[in-house]
Amino acid sequence: MNATGIKFGLGLYTALFIVFLYGPLAVLAILSFQTGPEGGPQFPIIEWSTYWYKHLFGLTPPSRIAPLPIEQALVRSLTLAVMTMIVSTVLGVTAAQAFRKKFRGSGVVFYLIVLGMMVPGVLVGLGMALVANTLGIDRHWWGTAFVLHVVYTFPFAFLVMLAIFNRFDPSVEEAAWSLGVTPGRTFRKITFPLIFPGVLSAMLFAFTLSYDEFSRTLFASGRDLTLPLAIYGTFSVEVHPNVFAFGVLTTLFSFALLGTYAVLMGLSVRRAKRFAIQEEA
Amino acid sequence: MTMAATSHDTAAETAETSTRKQPDRTFWLLAPGVIWMLLFLVAPILMMVYVSFWTQTTFKIEPTLTLKSWVTFFSSDTYLGALWTTIRIWLVVLASTLLVGYPAALFVGLFVRNKTLSTVLLVLCVIPFWTSFLIRVLAWRPMLGKEGAINMILMSLGVIDQPIEVLLFSELSVIIGMTQIYCVFMVGPIAFMLGRIDPAVIEAAQDLGAGFWRILRTIILPLSMPGVVVGAIFVSVMVLGEFATSAALSGRKVNLLGNIIVTQVGSLKWAFAAVAGVVLTILMGAVVAALLRVVDLRKEL
Numbered sequence: 001m002n003a004t005g006i007k008f009g010l011g012l013y014t015a016l017f018i019v020f021l022y023g024p025l026a027v028l029a030i031l032s033f034q035t036g037p038e039g040g041p042q043f044p045i046i047e048w049s050t051y052w053y054k055h056l057f058g059l060t061p062p063s064r065i066a067p068l069p070i071e072q073a074l075v076r077s078l079t080l081a082v083m084t085m086i087v088s089t090v091l092g093v094t095a096a097q098a099f100r101k102k103f104r105g106s107g108v109v110f111y112l113i114v115l116g117m118m119v120p121g122v123l124v125g126l127g128m129a130l131v132a133n134t135l136g137i138d139r140h141w142w143g144t145a146f147v148l149h150v151v152y153t154f155p156f157a158f159l160v161m162l163a164i165f166n167r168f169d170p171s172v173e174e175a176a177w178s179l180g181v182t183p184g185r186t187f188r189k190i191t192f193p194l195i196f197p198g199v200l201s202a203m204l205f206a207f208t209l210s211y212d213e214f215s216r217t218l219f220a221s222g223r224d225l226t227l228p229l230a231i232y233g234t235f236s237v238e239v240h241p242n243v244f245a246f247g248v249l250t251t252l253f254s255f256a257l258l259g260t261y262a263v264l265m266g267l268s269v270r271r272a273k274r275f276a277i278q279e280e281a
Numbered sequence: 282m283t284m285a286a287t288s289h290d291t292a293a294e295t296a297e298t299s300t301r302k303q304p305d306r307t308f309w310l311l312a313p314g315v316i317w318m319l320l321f322l323v324a325p326i327l328m329m330v331y332v333s334f335w336t337q338t339t340f341k342i343e344p345t346l347t348l349k350s351w352v353t354f355f356s357s358d359t360y361l362g363a364l365w366t367t368i369r370i371w372l373v374v375l376a377s378t379l380l381v382g383y384p385a386a387l388f389v390g391l392f393v394r395n396k397t398l399s400t401v402l403l404v405l406c407v408i409p410f411w412t413s414f415l416i417r418v419l420a421w422r423p424m425l426g427k428e429g430a431i432n433m434i435l436m437s438l439g440v441i442d443q444p445i446e447v448l449l450f451s452e453l454s455v456i457i458g459m460t461q462i463y464c465v466f467m468v469g470p471i472a473f474m475l476g477r478i479d480p481a482v483i484e485a486a487q488d489l490g491a492g493f494w495r496i497l498r499t500i501i502l503p504l505s506m507p508g509v510v511v512g513a514i515f516v517s518v519m520v521l522g523e524f525a526t527s528a529a530l531s532g533r534k535v536n537l538l539g540n541i542i543v544t545q546v547g548s549l550k551w552a553f554a555a556v557a558g559v560v561l562t563i564l565m566g567a568v569v570a571a572l573l574r575v576v577d578l579r580k581e582l
Contacts, residue, residue: 007388007392011392013384013385013388014385014388014389017381017382020381021405021406021461023424023430024420024421024423025409025420027420027424028420028423031423042428042429043429091314091317092314095310095314097310101306109311112318112319113318115322118518119326120519120565122543123326123522123561123562124322124326126329127329129546130325130329130332131325147317147320148321151317151322154317154318158314208411212414212415214525215524231413231415231416232528235415235419235528235529236528244419244423247413247416250412251413255411255412257411258411
């Protein structure tokens with residue numbers, strides 16, 4: 001479209017839109033460098049300091065502001081995220097594998113799986129807590145909360161793998177078998193490299209979603225807090241810049257994950273290209 | 282591994298045995314996922330419906346069926362107020378995400394012809410989704426507060442003399458926060474649909490003398506409708522199930538159905554929480570069903 005004025009206006013709007021998306025996080029990052037312990041969570045910055053980062057790691061002298069209970073919570077959240085990642089990726093790959101063949105009732109199964117990502121956490125969380133209470137099961141982050149995390153992330157893994165298998169040419173596998181390559185070697189050399197980008201994406205989705213998940217965890221995890229629950233706990237009290245410092249660190253962690261993903265993805269794409277060139281030659 | 286092995290077998294064997302083995306293989310591949318969903322998704326939801334008819338005593342619930350919790354819910358101003366607040370906030374946020382998101386989607390999906398630039402812009406929109414949801418909610422506090430960034434900027438620009446206090450701990454702050462958090466889910470699907478519009482269609486309209494607004498109304502808007510509906514479903518489901526944004530930004534002034542569930546569970550009123558949960562489920566189902574009626578997604582996508 002060549003309406004220059006409109007294009008310029010919309011471009012300007014989109015720039016403002018991105019400021020709207022990132023503005024609050026930027027303000028939060030700036031305020032995390034407020035001086036402490038007397039500096040509050042607002043402007044102006046009295047003095048730039050890394051006090052609240054030290055406060056987070058317990059490196060400051062005790063003050064009236066209690067440290068965030070993150071040490072244990074971090075270990076729990078990371079363990080939970082890894083558990084969720086493994087189980088939901090395995091379930092996602094197997095379920096998507098089944099969908100490569102047409103079968104009766106596939107529509108129902110598809111919607112059943114996708115329902116897991118649509119139903120709000122507060123509802124499944126409540127339901128799970130009720131089931132656990134009735135059966136007399138103790139609620140734990142590694143039990144009742146974990147199975148709900150998988151309910152939430154498995155559909156993402158499933159959809160990603162479904163998209164991968166849709167573009168997957170089965171004749172490549174068949175060619176390998178007909179040439180007498182063992183099934184194990186075929187999987188290692190042919191199938192796995194082809195579905196690897198999908199598996200990687202599914203793992204990234206599952207890990208990140210589980211690491212941030214809290215509405216399901218809130219009802220289903222019992223006494224021990226995960227990281228998001230520790231943050232949620234600060235909502236009802238006065239907020240200090242230590243939460244902001246934590247926000248900056250956890251955002252950097254998410255970016256590091258995304259970066260690792262991008263590098264691994266780049267490597268896999270380059271490898272695929274090298275194979276394509278070999279084939280042509 | 283199993284996949285490779287069984288496919289190898291079916292390739293080698295006769296058609297008759299393969300049709301016998303095929304459903305078998307599909308069954309075993311699907312069983313773990315389906316059982317997981319039945320046990321940990323369907324059963325909890327059914328349990329919630331069941332418990333909403335249980336008898337609530339002060340500290341516990343007993344499996345004696347009664348309609349009492351339902352009667353309490355629909356005769357209480359607090360609960361009905363929460364239902365109404367949920368619907369109102371949902372409608373406002375749906376409209377605001379659409380209004381705020383559509384122009385950005387229009388630019389990214391239709392006006393940016395450079396593939397790299399449009400990908401970069403979309404990735405920029407999606408990146409916040411990867412950071413902690415709670416931190417993004419909390420980030421609005423230093424923005425909107427009485428001594429917050431927005432008030433500070435407006436005061437130094439001389440637009441206002443007194444800080445605007447209604448910005449934080451009000452319904453407005455909840456709406457602003459939710460709009461920012463959820464508008465990405467509106468932009469994505471709309472930009473995707475707009476990107477699929479054939480430029481020749483728009484050029485033809487221009488050659489025939491149609492102005493921008495006419496093209497927008499008669500071509501772009503109708504063709505982007507499936508994207509709007511998908512975005513609206515995402516936003517609706519997430520906003521209706523919300524409680525954290527209102528907990529963080531409204532200072533307990535805005536109580537959504539989600540907040541009611543959280544407080545009821547906190548005071549061990551499981552049956553009331555279950556009633557609120559069932560009401561929320563019905564509301565959500567009705568909204569999604571209504572949105573799906575607007576556009577036949579299977580046909581359009």
